[in-house]
Amino acid sequence: MLSLGPAAHAVFGTAAELHGIAGLPRRDEIHVALPGRAAKLARTSDSAIMLHQLEHRPEAVVRVNGIAATEPRLTVTEIILRERRYPAVAVLDSALNRGLLTTECLATIPALIRGRRGAVAARGYLAEADGRAQSPLETRSRLRCVDGGVPPDALQLEVRDDDGYLLGVGDLGWRAARVIAEADGQDAHGTPEAAYADRRRQNRLVNAGWTILRFTWQDTLHPAYIPHTVRAAIAAAHSRRS
Template sequence: MTVGSGDVVEVAGIPATSPLRTVLDVILRVDRYPAVSVLDSALNQCRIGPAHLATIPDLIRGRRGAVVARACLAEADGRAQSPLETRSRLRCVDGRVPPDTLQLEVRDDDGYLLGVGDVGWRGPRVIAEADGRDAHGTPEAVYADRRRQNRLVNAGWTILRFTWQDTLHPDYIPHTVRQAIAASPRR
């Protein structure tokens, strides 16, 4: 792919590659986890859209890394709100316990929103939370997480919490999720 006039944009007066071009260049050069994280982030932040995803296979055809990059496109999901959420989801997929939804809204019988879970398994009522330091590290965030978790637990949900360190151990997250699903009375 050669740089065309649509591949360059200005950011604060500085020429830069367009979001689509940047995503293409990155996913062709990195492994699956960072590639899917970049795709998820670009979709979540509306830097690229579903129509862009459809054009990527043609744009990367014949380039080194295209086979892996095409496989990553199928796993992209703009509902993931952080690379940690993406990595946690991919660990579950790789561990043969894929979630059935992301950003799972849990409501009570009156429709009141009790909380939103990062990764969810609706049948057994299991939610996995990806707790990044930036989003969950302040005292206010910790207290809000605790209140939300208490509401969800009281509504019959099992809440699991994972950190970046947990994603570095390939079997830990899927094993923990599998145990929670097995312990659920709603399997």
């Protein structure tokens, strides 16, 4: 960034990474914006640096750990105009979950993108955003369920016993059927301590009459698998009670 001059600033996925916004596929490119003539004159021998000729107002650029980058709302806006649905919604969810965007801020984005290429799809992504999702895996699992016709009716569902004791919190929930789906990412569940806590929590929930399903990133790559599994669990739960 320093080698490209004082006007250079991170954009797109690079800006999102600096802000800690998750959801985009891991890529090696570093996206840097320069205004007008500066972009035309800039030279770099690093093939991983992608230069973009973009003009941004001074107030739209902030410093993150000393590195200039587009501010969160603009970063997210530019990403959802360019990305497909799953990563776009995951980025929105992540920004909301981290408090980098508010729902009020989100409501201003349609006006910013009006008439721009990709705006129609982006408005759909905005409508699906939900800051309760705590990881891109949770977002992808939710969208698979939506697409498969079994959308969850609760996210981060708290399950308590008759005395109000918290038995556990489920990532995705179908309350009527007492079904919970857990999105098992490596970061949150990869340590022995996390695995032990997951097992104890699952035992409490199962003993309370809940069905627990567990899904991984690999499962989200198969469009029918997650909704089929959820639908089967709901049917089995209704069958047991009839």
